[in-house]
Amino acid sequence: MDIRLDSISHSYGDTEVLSDISLDIPAGRIVCLVGPSGCGKSTLLRFIGGLERPDTGRVLQLGSAPEGCLNPLTFVFQDFALLPWRSVRGNVSLVLEDHGMGGAKARAIIDDVLARTRLSDFADALPRQLSGGMKQRVAIARALAVNPAVMLMDEPLSALDSQTRELLMDDLVSLWTRQPFTAVYVTHNLAEAVRLGHKIVVLSRRPGKIREIVTIDTPIQERSVGDPVCQNKHDLLWGLLREEARAADEELIDG
Numbered sequence: 001m002d003i004r005l006d007s008i009s010h011s012y013g014d015t016e017v018l019s020d021i022s023l024d025i026p027a028g029r030i031v032c033l034v035g036p037s038g039c040g041k042s043t044l045l046r047f048i049g050g051l052e053r054p055d056t057g058r059v060l061q062l063g064s065a066p067e068g069c070l071n072p073l074t075f076v077f078q079d080f081a082l083l084p085w086r087s088v089r090g091n092v093s094l095v096l097e098d099h100g101m102g103g104a105k106a107r108a109i110i111d112d113v114l115a116r117t118r119l120s121d122f123a124d125a126l127p128r129q130l131s132g133g134m135k136q137r138v139a140i141a142r143a144l145a146v147n148p149a150v151m152l153m154d155e156p157l158s159a160l161d162s163q164t165r166e167l168l169m170d171d172l173v174s175l176w177t178r179q180p181f182t183a184v185y186v187t188h189n190l191a192e193a194v195r196l197g198h199k200i201v202v203l204s205r206r207p208g209k210i211r212e213i214v215t216i217d218t219p220i221q222e223r224s225v226g227d228p229v230c231q232n233k234h235d236l237l238w239g240l241l242r243e244e245a246r247a248a249d250e251e252l253i254d255g
């Protein structure tokens with residue numbers, strides 16, 4: 001299933017947040033949204049996920065969701081949102097129980113997503129026993145369990161330290177390489193965008209407009225830190241963002 005954003009604009013009261021956003025999110029691709037604080041990235045994600053509706057414009061779902069999809073648009077948040085009293089398996093199982101699924105079918109799905117996120121050995125652990133990186137892997141496993149058409153990832157790595165972030169990026173790359181998924185991935189971190197994004201959408205400061213769409217053709221499994229193509233794209237993105245970020249920062253200071 002592809003997603004198409006068609007001329008989305010939105011204001012909260014007098015504050016214009018997004019202006020005329022049109023964008024295609026093709027199936028099997030990771031589309032990153034970058035832009036200065038407050039430019040409307042999370043708001044756009046909520047519109048895509050159907051949690052809110054924009055004042056004008058539409059979010060179109062083109063084509064059908066994958067077979068076995070229980071929840072076409074599934075969020076992954078930065079704070080993991082795990083139930084502390086449920087084990088890793090129990091947290092993943094929850095989203096299947098919500099759809100009335102149990103027994104052998106649920107067990108097979110849970111075993112599959114725990115294997116894909118390298119959590120099989122930790123199935124019975126409780127969240128408090130896990131590191132931040134592992135907690136986020138559980139959240140990703142839980143999202144994968146519903147076989148979503150699109151994962152909506154809102155700064156999924158930003159609560160993690162930099163080494164853990166690197167490891168999780170490696171995990172996301174191998175997860176995608178083995179079985180491509182579709183994601184809209186909001187981040188402040190250009191290194192993440194360049195490592196994971198097939199398409200990187202640069203938004204201007206508020207009201208967020210699309211300033212540029214940068215595509216990276218190098219397969220994500222072949223990208224590495226210091227790779228000249230990635231470095232050039234990183235520099236290009238920073239060049240586009242620097243002035244926007246400075247202006248957004250000064251706007252906040254001026255109040």
Ligand SMILES: Nc1ncnc2c1ncn2[C@@H]1O[C@H](COP(=O)(O)OP(=O)(O)OP(=O)(O)O)[C@@H](O)[C@H]1O
Nearest residue numbers: 012015017035036037038039040041042043044206
């Ligand atoms: N429910 C709401 N009611 C009123 N204003 C809102 C609401 N949600 C967001 N805003 C405002 O809309 C603007 C965009 O917010 P949003 O969280 O989408 O930006 P963002 O780009 O994700 O920011 P950040 O990068 O800091 O997370 C901000 O000025 C925010 O204060």
